[in-house]
Amino acid sequence: MAEAMIDFQNVTKHYQGVQAAVDNLSMSIDKGAITVFVGPSGCGKTTSLRMINRMVEPTSGTITVDGADVTSVPAATLRRSMGYVMQSSGLMPHRSVLDNIATVPRLNGVSKADARKRARELLDVVGLASSLGKRFPSQLSGGQQQRVGVARALAADPPVLLMDEPFSAVDPVVREELQGELLRLQRDLAKTIVFVTHDIDEATILGDKVAVFGVGGKLAQYAAPEEILRAPANDFVASFVGKDRGFRHLGFTPSDGVTVHHVTTVTPAELRDGSGSGEWRLVVDDGLCPLGWAAPGGDPGLIPGGSLFRKGDSLRRALDAALSSPAGLGVTIDADGRVAGVITATEVLAVIESDRRARQGAL
Numbered sequence: 375m376a377e378a379m380i381d382f383q384n385v386t387k388h389y390q391g392v393q394a395a396v397d398n399l400s401m402s403i404d405k406g407a408i409t410v411f412v413g414p415s416g417c418g419k420t421t422s423l424r425m426i427n428r429m430v431e432p433t434s435g436t437i438t439v440d441g442a443d444v445t446s447v448p449a450a451t452l453r454r455s456m457g458y459v460m461q462s463s464g465l466m467p468h469r470s471v472l473d474n475i476a477t478v479p480r481l482n483g484v485s486k487a488d489a490r491k492r493a494r495e496l497l498d499v500v501g502l503a504s505s506l507g508k509r510f511p512s513q514l515s516g517g518q519q520q521r522v523g524v525a526r527a528l529a530a531d532p533p534v535l536l537m538d539e540p541f542s543a544v545d546p547v548v549r550e551e552l553q554g555e556l557l558r559l560q561r562d563l564a565k566t567i568v569f570v571t572h573d574i575d576e577a578t579i580l581g582d583k584v585a586v587f588g589v590g591g592k593l594a595q596y597a598a599p600e601e602i603l604r605a606p607a608n609d610f611v612a613s614f615v616g617k618d619r620g621f622r623h624l625g626f627t628p629s630d631g632v633t634v635h636h637v638t639t640v641t642p643a644e645l646r647d648g649s650g651s652g653e654w655r656l657v658v659d660d661g662l663c664p665l666g667w668a669a670p671g672g673d674p675g676l677i678p679g680g681s682l683f684r685k686g687d688s689l690r691r692a693l694d695a696a697l698s699s700p701a702g703l704g705v706t707i708d709a710d711g712r713v714a715g716v717i718t719a720t721e722v723l724a725v726i727e728s729d730r731r732a733r734q735g736a737l
């Protein structure tokens with residue numbers, strides 16, 4: 375079993391005039407993992423997050439971090455010991471990017487030169503060019519500002535990172551990029567991350583565990599994302615997760631049962647010079663990497679292919695590859711990107727169906 379880093383024991387928060395923003399929350403957050411708080415607006419996610427670093431004080435109950443009651447540490451010290459990233463990056467507008475990142479180390483007594491050196495390293499860690507260090511926050515894009523926000527939160531190398539809707543103000547493409555970056559960073563850093571979002575897709579992509587909060591600040595379900603998608607605890611969770619949860623769940627289902635078939639390949643030169651064929655042929659370069667498809671018949675035109683599938687990918691990727699292919703055949707590649715064969719949509723669907731039956735039988 376994973377080791378706990380943060381523990382909520384019967385934690386309740388009443389703001390004046392609000393029934394209960396958080397209602398008797400008890401949960402244990404794993405060390406070195408990403409835990410996502412998700413739920414509709416006003417269900418107490420931010421309040422729960424902020425009680426961890428005492429930006430908000432609970433009305434009752436206890437929170438411990440690494441075994442110590444948070445009230446045993448002065449609030450300001452506690453806050454500095456955890457990274458905090460919020461939606462509107464929260465950068466200081468009149469300070470350069472480097473100085474923003476260096477803020478907490480400076481407060482902790484690190485010399486200006488050392489703090490800036492560390493800030494420059496962190497720009498690289500979050501994928502920003504060092505030349506951006508001299509700019510002011512307003513001279514960066516929204517996505518870059520969020521990266522700086524992450525760098526600033528990491529500056530003092532805190533074991534715990536609190537992230538409150540950090541990617542919700544950027545467009546979907548940048549958001550996906552930032553999510554990928556966070557997962558990459560986390561593979562190296564293994565921080566204890568608590569991440570708030572109201573987007574269930576973001577929650578299932580990022581979370582090792584997901585806590586679904588319901589109306590009235592009650593924890594409705596707390597489990598691994600695949601478990602929440604497969605077996606929502608109640609109607610509220612089921613409706614929050616949405617009708618397409620079955621499809622999302624495929625993202626966690628292995629594709630072992632899908633057979634990879636041989637495919638006829640042809641190079642662009644062979645395609646130009648040769649005669650037609652009665653079947654779809656996969657056009658490949660000299661290194662056997664896929665370039666596209668040649669339709670049955672004599673037309674030498676190259677038709678762009680769909681998404682690619684690697685052995686070991688999820689059933690969702692298998693289905694994507696098969697359905698997005700103009701030939702109805704999902705191109706399978708090996709670890710080096712070379713063609714390994716093709717999969718058919720019919721067979722992928724048959725595996726999905728047998729997986730569904732097996733799961734129903736197990737319930």
Ligand SMILES: Nc1ncnc2c1ncn2[C@@H]1O[C@H](COP(=O)(O)OP(=O)(O)OP(=O)(O)O)[C@@H](O)[C@H]1O
Binds near residue numbers: 419
């Ligand atoms: N400082 C405050 N004073 C009074 N009520 C508050 C305060 N902060 C939050 N609340 C109320 O507490 C409840 C929970 O708010 P909270 O911000 O924790 O929810 P949330 O799930 O993070 O919502 P959102 O997704 O909209 O940010 C809401 O009803 C909110 O109006």
